[in-house]
Amino acid sequence: MTELTETLELKLVEPNAHKHRKLCETKRAYQDALEAAFNANCTSQSATNDIVVNYDLSGYAKNALKKYVPQLCGGSYDAKELHDDHPVRFTNEGPKLDHKPQNAIKWYIKIPHHDDYNLWLPAQPNPEQREWLEALRAGDATMGECRLFDRDGEWYFHIVATRDVEERETSSASKETPIGVDIGEASLLTVCHRDERGSPTAPNLWNDEGKRVRQLRETYFTATRRLQQRGSERIAESYGYELWRHIDHILHTVTSEVVAYADQFENPVLVLEDLTHIRENMDYGAFMNRRLHGWGFAKMHAQIRYKAAENGIRVETVNPAYTSKTCHCCGERGYRPKQATFKCSNSMCWVSEYQADLNAALNIADRYLENRRLSTSTRISDSLDLSGESHSREHTSGDDSAEDGARLTAPQDSQAVNESLRDSFAHQKSKISGDDADTQQATLGTYAS
Known part of the structure; x- marks a missing residue:
């Protein structure tokens, strides 16, 4: 329960x-x-x-x-x-x-x-x-x-x-459908998962809602500042309240649609970034700080959590380090020349340019799967050690299970995920032809080039 x-x-x-x-x-x-x-x-x-x-x-x-x-x-x-x-x-x-x-x-x-x-x-x-x-x-x-x-x-x-x-029964990692959820500024929310072949499937981006929320926030800050300068604090408070009610309505609508999106798949798991300390780490100047602090991370997280729980859908969190700057295909570190664009730095990778929020959502889902695999491997190794059937190994401190928010340090977590993705990419190259890569690239149409 x-x-x-x-x-x-x-x-x-x-x-x-x-x-x-x-x-x-x-x-x-x-x-x-x-x-x-x-x-x-x-x-x-x-x-x-x-x-x-x-x-x-x-x-x-x-x-x-x-x-x-x-x-x-x-x-x-x-x-x-x-x-x-x-x-x-x-x-x-x-x-x-x-x-x-x-x-x-x-x-x-x-x-x-x-x-x-x-x-x-x-x-x-x-x-x-x-x-x-x-x-x-x-x-x-x-x-x-x-x-x-x-x-x-x-x-x-x-x-x-x-x-x-009631909660749905917890499924094994092989039967779950991890759905990455990226909270951004260009796209208010982005969701995506992989199909049985590992191809990105059924992406959904709330771009218009992100644009509308940015406009409302900018209107709020501009109008209330002018009203306060004129000594009209009560009018500013009333006007601001109405704008934030409109923003809250958008957030409620979008988070409900995210949960409805997840509910159409078998054994869905919504995977969010663990953003516990993101506000403390923001320092991009007064203008950008104001915009970023107004994103409403905690509010959207809370809404997704309780709406998902009402539908019996699990919600997990992962370390957010480099999810927006890592290629979801090969695991190489790339860069974002524009807010909505990701470029992979690996010349061997079929991904040259990709929608940045979608890339991040896929990395979030992949990180959850990798943490599950690491957690399962650790439990198996511990069991073997206790039964005396394997050589002793050094235990590291901490717990990288998804249930505890995957609280790894950024270098450890990023390295483990990237190495796994690189291995998968190399293995995939040895198995499939160039036509398969073209098929995978065509899955998302305009999201990749």
Whole structure:
């Protein structure tokens, strides 16, 4: 079983004047209590309780504040100042969901106002998250912290939900279909795998989406900078929020399509690059840093992971070293004269020029397979050593299995993969004719030249 967590968004149907006033009162009391506790530098729950107990809030909002404020004051967040508009947080005991399928509006939420008064409000869920709401109502998912937002007069309610899903059985490497996933700037995402003969097959590149996201980000940075210079911070915040909602919609759509792509193959494994330290290693000047840090690596990784888990598809990670600068055919180091172009430096290789993101996706898939082979060979050797049937060998530290993210150092990992690919390339040259190479090259049409 795999545990999944999803934030469910419901838009509250426009409340009447009375309920709108009550929501505003809840928000104002929460903001006042939060500000008072933050200014008092409450670093513990008991200190926070001494402050917030005096405000007209439900116990569920006060308990959420007792957890949240210490995180702000020197805890995991260590905030220097408060943001203007914090959502109202509730612990999971207070809010309730109700479903009335006979009504035009089918979902209702109970929002605590104070200890003796609750608000029942109709809500429209995100259509893609109805399955999660059904799981919550049926008790197959658990409700976590909830948050109430006011966005320019429109009210939203977020519910953090958690549930367990079944995993597909883990297959042997020979029966798996590893699908390399490359996150890039030119193509937002690129996926590809190899067929039984080892030829690159069924590539998919999200180029238009990458272009659209770049345009939206550039619009965001330019427009908000100008608005802030004019002193229009609130307009800038509202405008920026709408742009990022559009970007998030694109990311959700593309990651869903990646999982759907994988689901059409037998025993698929989505292979991502382990990008744990990529942000710390970025230093390409202010303009490029801003663009690269806005890629949303973590967000796309997280979305692919939980959507894949919902479909029973495994996700693995590999070391990203040189995946974009290594030839997927011969393993030689090449170069990228342009963002979308890879050139192989090996004159004997049939690949002279290739689509760069596609080349990287194939290398990512190949690296996972090679790590599986190395891991299997290590286990067999260990077994032979323990039974006394082989000579002793020196064990190296670390674990290069795909299950642990293939955390090899870059030279070791790159060398092992490249040597294996070079051996495969030499073996293939001795077996097949030039016509086979032409066939392999034609598989991707315009992607290779």
